[in-house]
Amino acid sequence: MKARLLTAAFLAFLPVAAYASCAGHDAEQAxxxxxxxxxxxxxxxxxxxxSS
Structure with a gap:
């Protein structure tokens, strides 16, 4: 059960990690x-x- 939960959490986090890396936008910061x-x-x- 614990292994399934950790695997599900890891797979759910992958899109967030990919988005945060800003691939192709090295000059930009998150x-x-x-x-x-x-x-x-x-x-x-x-x-x-x-400001003037």
């Missing part, structure tokens, strides 16, 4: 930038938001 910053896809990093 996490968000801290407050006051935004993601710049050209720089491939979080940059400070400048």
């Amino acid at each position: 996490s968000s930038c801290m407050s006051g910053y935004t993601w710049d896809p050209e720089a491939g990093a979080c940059v400070e938001v400048v």
